[in-house]
Amino acid sequence: MNRETDGTGSAVDAQDPRKQFAEECRSARELYPGGPLTQTELARMVRTSKSTISRVENCVGPIPAGLPSLLDQVFATDGLFKRLYEEVESRGFPAHSRPRIELEPRAVAIAEWSPTVVPGLLQTPDYARALFREGDPRASDAELASTVHKRMARQEILKGTTPPDFSAILCESVIRRRVGTPKVMREQLAVLLEHGKRPTSVIQVLPLDAGTHGLMDGPLSIVTTADGPPVVYTEGIRSGAIIDEPSQVRHLSRSYDVLTASALSRDTSAQMIRKHMEAL
Structure with missing residues (x-):
């Protein structure tokens, strides 16, 4: 080369x-x-x-x-x-997450399930910074700023004139768990409420008492582009994988549909998010 x-x-x-x-x-x-x-x-x-x-x-x-x-x-x-x-x-992203990052700008629809934290496409800078600081305590301020910048840049796809259809199901623990200071968490929950008002977005909360479901192993994203079938992205702490085998994609998509049916409605989800925000 x-x-x-x-x-x-x-x-x-x-x-x-x-x-x-x-x-x-x-x-x-x-x-x-x-x-x-x-x-x-x-x-x-x-x-x-x-x-x-x-x-x-x-x-x-x-x-x-x-x-x-x-x-x-x-x-x-x-x-x-x-x-x-x-x-x-x-x-600029870890190798395991690059396939998903490369798909996002071409997406016409993105569906997210997150059992642990607010999805990156919805995070505020301060929420992201608190997560990255905890994940890498030795990172310099410059390194931290660069990582936060990259995460915020991803969110441009939701701000254009033709954003993808976006849906996210969050475990109730995500909105209960405080990341950073109370102020940081209030601002993050307020952003979730604003996203939920957009005509192209749906934000739902899965209550803690919803019971067992097929996606308990971890977070999942279903990304659909205009030039190909849907693919599924799953991610662990230091690993990630694109799943494009049709039968597996159908199976995981069905599990997501069941989760959607088990989650609170948009309005009830917003009420729960607002309740936790006001309690901080």
């Missing part, structure tokens, strides 16, 4: 998507029809600062989540920067 240096003597993979993003940005700017754009001129066109463009082109720090789509508009690159950005982001 071809390798070159990044200017500091360190070897850099020539196929590194972060480096590709930087090179494509620089090249598109310099070859802009009508004459080269300065970093200041490009920054004005994409509503950011010259320093941000400079950092992006020099592979310094994260790429702002809203920048790729704006670059695609300015340079008419048909989603090139968006695709590179998604690859950059997916490589």
